[in-house]
Amino acid sequence: MDRRRFLGSLAAAAGGLMLSPRLLRADSAIDAFARSRAAHPYLAGWQSIDGEAFGPSKVALEGRLPEGLAGTLYRNGPALFERGGQRYSHWFDGDGLVHAWKITPRGVEHRARMVSTSKYQREDKAGRFVLPAAGSRVEAAVAVRNNDDVNVANTAVTVIDGRLFALWEAGSAYELHPDTLVTLGPVTWAQGMESAPFSAHPLREVDGSLWNFGSLDVLGGSGLLIWRIGADGQLLKHQLLPTPAPGYLHAFAMTQKHLLFVLTPYRMGDSGPFFERLKFAPDLPCRIAVVPKDALDAPRWFEADFGMAYHFGDAFERDGVIELRAVLHEDSAEAVSPMAAAMRGEHEPIVEGEGARLSSLCIDLAAGHARWVDQGLRGLEFPQFDPRSAGDRGAMLYAPLTVGARDVPYANAVAAIDAERGTRTVHHYGARVLAEEHVFVPRPGSDRANAGWLLGTVLDSDRDRTGLAVLDAERIENGPLATVWLQRSFPLGFHGHFNPG
Numbered sequence: 339m340d341r342r343r344f345l346g347s348l349a350a351a352a353g354g355l356m357l358s359p360r361l362l363r364a365d366s367a368i369d370a371f372a373r374s375r376a377a378h379p380y381l382a383g384w385q386s387i388d389g390e391a392f393g394p395s396k397v398a399l400e401g402r403l404p405e406g407l408a409g410t411l412y413r414n415g416p417a418l419f420e421r422g423g424q425r426y427s428h429w430f431d432g433d434g435l436v437h438a439w440k441i442t443p444r445g446v447e448h449r450a451r452m453v454s455t456s457k458y459q460r461e462d463k464a465g466r467f468v469l470p471a472a473g474s475r476v477e478a479a480v481a482v483r484n485n486d487d488v489n490v491a492n493t494a495v496t497v498i499d500g501r502l503f504a505l506w507e508a509g510s511a512y513e514l515h516p517d518t519l520v521t522l523g524p525v526t527w528a529q530g531m532e533s534a535p536f537s538a539h540p541l542r543e544v545d546g547s548l549w550n551f552g553s554l555d556v557l558g559g560s561g562l563l564i565w566r567i568g569a570d571g572q573l574l575k576h577q578l579l580p581t582p583a584p585g586y587l588h589a590f591a592m593t594q595k596h597l598l599f600v601l602t603p604y605r606m607g608d609s610g611p612f613f614e615r616l617k618f619a620p621d622l623p624c625r626i627a628v629v630p631k632d633a634l635d636a637p638r639w640f641e642a643d644f645g646m647a648y649h650f651g652d653a654f655e656r657d658g659v660i661e662l663r664a665v666l667h668e669d670s671a672e673a674v675s676p677m678a679a680a681m682r683g684e685h686e687p688i689v690e691g692e693g694a695r696l697s698s699l700c701i702d703l704a705a706g707h708a709r710w711v712d713q714g715l716r717g718l719e720f721p722q723f724d725p726r727s728a729g730d731r732g733a734m735l736y737a738p739l740t741v742g743a744r745d746v747p748y749a750n751a752v753a754a755i756d757a758e759r760g761t762r763t764v765h766h767y768g769a770r771v772l773a774e775e776h777v778f779v780p781r782p783g784s785d786r787a788n789a790g791w792l793l794g795t796v797l798d799s800d801r802d803r804t805g806l807a808v809l810d811a812e813r814i815e816n817g818p819l820a821t822v823w824l825q826r827s828f829p830l831g832f833h834g835h836f837n838p839g
């Protein structure tokens with residue numbers, strides 16, 4: 339794998355930082371954030387974490403946990419934004435904090451712990467940020483040897499055969515102890531594949547095996563690495579998929595037969611951290627690889643108009659057309675640095691009717707073309723669905739959403755969206771509650787699609803506390819069956835995984 343360009347640019351970024359006037363303001367960035375948080379309590383979602391391990395603590399329960407719901411919701415997100423007088427400016431840069439919400443018939447227990455990556459350990463020792471970051475300028479950053487030197491393991495979690503992994507976009511998965519959350523170390527799936535990127539959005543087959551990818555484009559190389567991991571956690575296969583042009587992708591989708599990779603075109607600027615140099619190119623088409631699961635070296639490539647999605651919902655195939663649901667971001671600046679104002683501690687004015695929109699990418703296999711079809715819904719992100727949904731029609735999507743009057747520039751509700759019928763049901767948490775991803779948990783013993791619960795974390799900014807809500811997925815409008823509240827707030831996270839049992 340050729341990482342020279344990526345590493346070279348990180349080094350260049352580090353070198354160029356010495357004289358940056360931003361450095362002179364570094365101390366005040368922390369002060370400014372603290373002042374603004376006092377005035378705008380919702381900024382707790384972007385606070386820097388103040389410890390390494392939290393809990394285990396029993397959590398107060400409101401309502402009643404549904405019978406049959408037992409297991410652990412793991413979640414991950416960037417949490418350490420400040421060290422040695424510096425504050426990161428980009429949300430994606432914070433070191434990962436993994437939460438475990440353990441649900442038993444006796445109640446709910448919470449714990450959380452920083453992922454002890456090599457980056458975290460080095461910077462903990464140094465007492466300051468010393469490694470280049472993906473989106474923030476870091477003062478006097480040192481040179482890096484490979485992408486795992488800057489791995490923050492902060493994006494998602496998954497469990498394979500009882501083993502827990504913290505995931506990032508451009509480096510190794512980090513294995514954690516599933517009970518204590520203590521970091522065990524980075525994972526190499528096969529000899530010679532050290533530090534190969536293993537993205538944060540693996541997809542699971544019914545048999546428990548996983549597909550994943552790693553993008554070499556963003557590391558200065560070219561192509562996509564496709565991973566196939568067995569239900570036992572062993573590598574079954576990996577395949578390099580050459581890409582026709584540089585494309586960014588954060589996640590992917592699949593039907594019963596195909597893997598679907600949507601590459602967003604970009605051009606790279608010359609200097610600065612990765613997300614400063616990344617310029618999406620709306621004048622260029624998306625390139626889409628449709629890869630048969632049984633012939634990874636035989637992709638079909640399609641083109642569609644430009645579109646930028648971090649996250650995809652379900653995909654299905656009907657009458658020779660693949661339909662894939664995506665959350666498209668139209669604002670390029672927001673897309674490369676989401677919630678940038680909140681990271682700076684600035685209150686962002688609320689603009690109604692804005693936000694990412696739900697769109698379907700329709701890929702006509704016979705005609706050989708692909709096009710985006712708007713689904714008429716805005717202001718959502720982090721879509722989830724029941725993996726038991728039928729493979730020949732759209733699944734119900736579950737997603738945080740912005741609705742009604744709101745005081746904070748973030749999702750305040752959760753919705754069940756039937757895009758094919760154009761209907762949705764919503765639970766509105768409140769004007770000053772921030773709603774995160776809601777993970778769908780199938781009801782044990784039922785094969786019926788959408789029978790189950792949504793487990794969603796929320797930040798109640800009025801009371802400065804983080805909670806976990808449990809909703810009946812088929813009766814979202816009734817609100818949570820049960821909610822548990824911690825005694826404090828934590829920074830918002832990105833993605834979770836529920837491990838039953």
Ligand SMILES: [Fe+2]
Nearest residue numbers: 588648832833
């Ligand atoms: Fe993601």
